[in-house]
Amino acid sequence: MTIPGPVPPPSNSLEAMSQSYIDCYYSRTLATSETYPSAGGRIAADVCIVGGGLAGLTAALHLTRAGRSVVLLEAQRIAWGASGRNGGFVSAGYATGLSNIERRVGPDQARELYRLSMEGVEIVRGHIADLKIAEAQPVSGIVKAVRYDTRGAMRSSRDKQEREFGMRLRYLPREEVTAMFASPKYREGVLDEGAFHFHPLNYGRALAREAVRLGAAIFENSAVVSVDLEGARKRVKTRDAEIDAEQVLFTTGGYTGAVLPALKKAFLPIATYVLLTEHAPDLVRSAIRTTAAVLDDRRAGDYYRLVDGGSRILWGGRITTRTTDPRDIAALLRREMVTTYPQLSALKVEVAWSGLMSYARHLMPQIGQLRPGVWFCTAFGGHGMNTTAIGGTVVAEGMSGESDRYKLFAPFGLTWSGGVFGKAAAQLTYWSYQAADAAREYRSH
Incomplete structure (x- = not known):
């Protein structure tokens, strides 16, 4: 296989390249300017990976x-979808809670799965350190904050996680929470000192560079139009290329097309919204007095963190089954921000954006083998930074015969998402969460 390298950048390339990503904080702060060619001709490889998000890139690097020999096909740009435009939170866990996982698989397997999520955090941290990805800009600490008195439940949960998993968690009573976050809303919290937040787009692009350096072939703007997965050798076609491979791995997410119907039907594309405020360091510091990121513990809550040296806020929240952008993304999120921090009423929004995540009905990643030589690794909505890392790792281990750890996810397979009925149910569930959050917060005052 002839390995194409990155395409040499033209002059003023960072600005030009950022325009091929959606306008957001991450595309405005790209560290490097490489691009990759589109696929063309007939290409043979051991593995063809469809999807250039963090799961696909992690698997490509491992394999x-x-x-x-690995060929990776991306329909847009590397980490163009949810992988490169999310909140940037890297912490243990899944979109569903440990108790829900236990009810499905029992306590022993649930603990194994949770430890995998912890390993995912360390995989990301290790890549940043080993590959010297300074542009990923990791910052330690994520606080889970609540708006009501948990009557000891938060402290007990902290104790259990420390006891069972050895996590570094610090309970924050109200006075400590308000010292860090000058908001009348928060009552208590837990600081996860082992978690961190970072620049996911720069991180994903660094994984791509390393995979190519080691011999992988990466192609951008190379959407898959058809597949033939029946024979011993699989064939994957783009507009201008045909890839012949022993194994195929699908790592597409919320933007999945119809070439593999079993995958597309197995999860829902769910939109979430993010904004970036203007540069206003003094005003920002009047509200948020820590470099730790914040995860509002409401089931329909917000997540936010300081960026650009603490001079801006990156604020995310709200989820919806509506996959087109509303006109008032910035206004919707800004209302949440100012309700939480009234002193930020004069703070302006510079840009707002959305992205599609993939959620399965069981709220767990879907990782496994569809048939001999055909693998899938998807549905990372809600906790994608650690789960894409461990998902890409265990599926690559399975493909190369190193381990069968991917089988731990077998109980969470490609369950039908419910189609339009599933979308309606998901939206109603989210609204019910919002109502429950509001009622609980009201009762605590």
């Missing part, structure tokens, strides 16, 4: 290190 290339294991000596496999």
Whole structure:
């Protein structure tokens, strides 16, 4: 296989390249300017990966290190979807809670799965350190904050996680929470000192560079139009290329097309929204007095963190089954921000954006083998930074025969999402969460 390298950048390339991503904080702060060619001609490889998000890139890097020849096809740009425009939170756990996982698989397997999520955090941290990805800008600490008195439940949960998993968690009573976050809303919290937040787009692009350096072939703007997965050798076609591979791995998410119907039907594309405020360091510091990121513990809550040296706020929240952008993204999120921090009423929004995540009905990643030589690794909505890392790792281990750890996810397979009925149910559930959050917060005052 002839390995194409990155395409040499033209002059003023960072500005030009950022325009091929949606306008957001991450595309405005790209560290490097490489691009990759579109696929063309007939290409043979051991593995063809469909999808250039963090799961696909992690798998590509692992398989290339294991000596496999890898072709990765991305319909847009590397980490163009949810992988490169999310909140940037890297912490243990899944979109559903440990108690829900236990009810499905029992306590022993649930603990194994939770430890995998912890390993996912360390995989990301290790890549940043080993590959010297300074542009990923990791910052330690994520606080889970609540708007009501948990009557000891939060402290007990902290104790259990420390006891069972050895996590570094610090309970924050109200006075400590308000010292960090000058908001009348928060009552208590837990600081996860082992978690961190970072620049996911720069991180994903660094994984791509390393995979290519080791021999992988990455192609951008190369949407898959058809597949033939029946024979011993699989064929994947784009507009201008045909890839012949022993194994195919699908790592597409909320933007999945119809070439593999079993995958597309198995999860819902769910939109979330994010804004970036103007540069206003003094005003920002009047509200948020820590570099730790914040995860509002409401089931329909917000997540936010300081960026640009603490001079801006990146604020995310709200989810919806509506996959087109409303006109008032910025206004919707800004209302949440100012309700939480009234002193920020004069703070302006510079840009707002959305992205589609993939959620399965069981709220767990979907990782496994559809048939011999055909693999899937998707549905990372809600906790994608750690779960894409461990998902890409265990599926690559399965493909190369290193381990069968991917089978831990077998109980969470490609369950039908419910189609339009599933979308309606998901939206109603989210609204019910919002109502329950509001009622609980009201009762605590």
